[in-house]
Amino acid sequence: SQQGEEDPQALSIQEGENATMNCSYKTSINNLQWYRQNSGRGLVHLILIRSNEREKHSGRLRVTLDTSKKSSSLLITASRAADTASYFCATDARGSNYKLTFGKGTLLTVNP
Amino acid sequence: DTAVSQTPKYLVTQMGNDKSIKCEQNLGHDTMYWYKQDSKKFLKIMFSYNNKELIINETVPNRFSPKSPDKAHLNLHINSLELGDSAVYFCATGGVDNEQFFGPGTRLTVL
Numbered sequence: 001s002q003q004g005e006e007d008p009q010a011l012s013i014q015e016g017e018n019a020t021m022n023c024s025y026k027t028s029i030n031n032l033q034w035y036r037q038n039s040g041r042g043l044v045h046l047i048l049i050r051s052n053e054r055e056k057h058s059g060r061l062r063v064t065l066d067t068s069k070k071s072s073s074l075l076i077t078a079s080r081a082a083d084t085a086s087y088f089c090a091t092d093a094r095g096s097n098y099k100l101t102f103g104k105g106t107l108l109t110v111n112p
Numbered sequence: 113d114t115a116v117s118q119t120p121k122y123l124v125t126q127m128g129n130d131k132s133i134k135c136e137q138n139l140g141h142d143t144m145y146w147y148k149q150d151s152k153k154f155l156k157i158m159f160s161y162n163n164k165e166l167i168i169n170e171t172v173p174n175r176f177s178p179k180s181p182d183k184a185h186l187n188l189h190i191n192s193l194e195l196g197d198s199a200v201y202f203c204a205t206g207g208v209d210n211e212q213f214f215g216p217g218t219r220l221t222v223l
Contacts, residue, residue: 033211042116042202042214043155050209086153092210098143099168100212102155 006089006103014111019076021106023089024069030092032065033100034074037086046087047074079110115139116215118203124221125193133188133218135203141213143167143206144186146178148199149217155202161186190220198222 007022023032031050035043049056049065049072056063062075076083086105093101116137125131137144145168146158159178160168166178175191186203203215 031209035212037153040217042216043204043212045211045213048209048211088155090212097167098160098162098206098210099157099170100210101157105153 006087006106008106009104010107010109012109012111013079015079015081017079017110019079019083019108019110021074021087021089021108023072023074023103025072025089025091026070027091028094029067030094032063032072033090033092034061034063034072035088035090035102037088037105039085043088076108079108081110081112084108084110116203116205116213118201118215118218120218121216122219122221124223126223127193127195129193130189130191131193131220132190133201133203133220135186135188135215137184137203137205137213139205139207139213140183141205141207142183143210144180145204145206145212146186146188147202147204147214149202150199159186159188160206193220193222195222 033048034046037043047058049063060077065072086107088105090100090102119134142163145160149155158172161180164180177189180186200217200219202217204212
């Protein structure tokens with residue numbers, strides 16, 4: 001089965017609200033990464049959290065990692081219409097030889 | 113300057129044809145990748161090259177052949193195109209922590 005499964009598959013919120021997306025994975029990892037993809041565009045790297053880190057912040061983004069549960073969450077605070085995009089988690093598994101495995105993504109819609 | 117560029121952006125072709133997609137990067141990264149994203153947005157790695165050497169080949173049909181003439185380029189050649197090859201193909205490079213820098217994608221439509 002797929003390493004890195006995001007939940008929910010789709011999320012619709014109002015501007016100004018917070019958005020939380022979750023990611024579960026199956027194997028030991030070096031790091032976990034989150035990406036954003038706007039419609040018709042390439043993926044953009046947002047944030048990376050290493051296996052020995054529990055929380056990381058970048059602007060309005062907050063990522064947590066629980067290696068005991070093999071799960072991560074991405075929180076976007078004070079969302080904006082421009083945050084509308086698909087969000088993917090990706091795991092860099094130990095011994096994977098530089099291979100990232102992506103989840104199926106969460107489609108976030110922020111309504112103005 | 114665009115960090116990772118791909119050409120063409122759109123490619124429409126008939127079944128059975130042979131086509132190539134080109135990728136160039138100016139980030140100086142040693143590792144480059146090809147990914148395929150299907151209509152459900154599932155992103156799957158196809159190949160990875162590190163300093164012109166193939167290091168990942170993920171159960172991709174032999175009709176797909178990557179070529180890396182130098183560290184800055186990784187091209188993808190596809191023979192005998194099939195309907196199921198229709199997808200968006202992304203080139204990417206890998207940074208120090210294997211964070212990926214993606215190109216804009218090539219939308220391939222096989223008729």
